[in-house]
Amino acid sequence: MKPAAFDYVRAESIEEALDVLRQEGADAHILAGGQSLVPMLNMRLAKPRIVIDIMHLPGLKRIETGGGMIRVGAAVRQRELERQADLGTQQPLLAAALPWIGHAQTRNRGTVCGSVAHADPSAELPLVLVALGGEIELRSRRRSRRVAAATFFAGMMSTDRKDDELVEAVRFPMARSGAGYAFREIGRRHGDFAIVACAAVVDAQRAQLAVGGVADRPVARQLPLPGDPALEDALDAFAWDLDARDDLHATATYRRQLVRQLGRQTLEEAARCRA
Amino acid sequence: MPRLNAGSLHRVSFTLNGRMVSGQAHARMLLSDFIRHVLGATGTHVGCEHGVCGACTVQIDGVPARSCLALAVQAEGADIRTVEGLAPAPDRLSPLQNAFRENYGLQCGFCTPGILMSLDALLRDRLDATEPEIRDFLSGHLCRCTGYESIVKAALDAAQKLRQERDRA
Numbered sequence: 430m431k432p433a434a435f436d437y438v439r440a441e442s443i444e445e446a447l448d449v450l451r452q453e454g455a456d457a458h459i460l461a462g463g464q465s466l467v468p469m470l471n472m473r474l475a476k477p478r479i480v481i482d483i484m485h486l487p488g489l490k491r492i493e494t495g496g497g498m499i500r501v502g503a504a505v506r507q508r509e510l511e512r513q514a515d516l517g518t519q520q521p522l523l524a525a526a527l528p529w530i531g532h533a534q535t536r537n538r539g540t541v542c543g544s545v546a547h548a549d550p551s552a553e554l555p556l557v558l559v560a561l562g563g564e565i566e567l568r569s570r571r572r573s574r575r576v577a578a579a580t581f582f583a584g585m586m587s588t589d590r591k592d593d594e595l596v597e598a599v600r601f602p603m604a605r606s607g608a609g610y611a612f613r614e615i616g617r618r619h620g621d622f623a624i625v626a627c628a629a630v631v632d633a634q635r636a637q638l639a640v641g642g643v644a645d646r647p648v649a650r651q652l653p654l655p656g657d658p659a660l661e662d663a664l665d666a667f668a669w670d671l672d673a674r675d676d677l678h679a680t681a682t683y684r685r686q687l688v689r690q691l692g693r694q695t696l697e698e699a700a701r702c703r704a
Numbered sequence: 705m706p707r708l709n710a711g712s713l714h715r716v717s718f719t720l721n722g723r724m725v726s727g728q729a730h731a732r733m734l735l736s737d738f739i740r741h742v743l744g745a746t747g748t749h750v751g752c753e754h755g756v757c758g759a760c761t762v763q764i765d766g767v768p769a770r771s772c773l774a775l776a777v778q779a780e781g782a783d784i785r786t787v788e789g790l791a792p793a794p795d796r797l798s799p800l801q802n803a804f805r806e807n808y809g810l811q812c813g814f815c816t817p818g819i820l821m822s823l824d825a826l827l828r829d830r831l832d833a834t835e836p837e838i839r840d841f842l843s844g845h846l847c848r849c850t851g852y853e854s855i856v857k858a859a860l861d862a863a864q865k866l867r868q869e870r871d872r873a
Contacts, residue, residue, distance in 0.1 A: 431732065438708075439705065468755050535755060
């Protein structure tokens, strides 16, 4: 349970970090809060030749709001976002989901962008980003680009990020008036990986449910509004389409049932919060 | 741009319980191992080494964190507190430590240093922490002896005594 050997680079500018990424490609891993990467290093599931520490770059430490977005830089820790005043009104879904990420002791170091870049299928932040239709800002020496969350997450711990790209920031759309938001999660214990997590956005016309922990990535779907008799069948179809698998933590049958029940509850709660 | 190559030892310096310390570490060395094996402060225990059990929890710049999920070289210049820093004197326990003693908050003691460092930070922040808040905070720690009841009792007792101390002041 010790990492294999690697070089450690303490980047002093974004350009330096990007240069190393360009030279080393997939042999280099970005180290931010380390709460996903270091377990992978300890278990030797990841064996990079070079680790690039980006936590000393002041340009990445900002939380900015504007243009209807909350922009969170790559060196912002989960706790810092959690403690942001007004987060509950700026984006209630984000405020509701943050306490579910790991434990207080890991949120003290883990970063928002790190969790998104890691792309665990049961992670809360990718789910919220997909539910809200957020974006990921990627930057390399070649270009900067923005990718919609729905296309960024490509599978189990796999994303659209190229080897020379850094997740520079993520952008969460701020709350819309007339929309309600809700987050629910079932795990064996608080802080464990979610067996199923649901994030819902409901307004007068539309209901959107995003589900994590079932498919190989978070998946969002438009569903009938709570109260519509068509919702039950639509949730059932959604549950089957997520292609749940049995694993150590839960059977596929249980996961499908959670999508139906927890999904409906989350949608109903979002509808209630709309007022 | 400092680049610490894998094969060499690198000097790491930080504040440990208020004292400046330094030692040599490879880039891959975990903070937990650096604290124990290089600095010799073995109060911090190592359990799962992937961030689940909480035994290795220390305070990094004032907040509790897993020392097995940080590299020693990342701690350069940081303010680190471990269980050795809790007691005000060699023959005196801190109010939190004393509450653990009086309420049987430990049995084998393996998880205790990590739990103490978490609760110390929680009570510094929120002396009025409720039982559910304490239990939520403890969810980041595994204890296989106590069933947690006596730990929660100890934390509530410590909070009450610290509040009395504060009100007297």
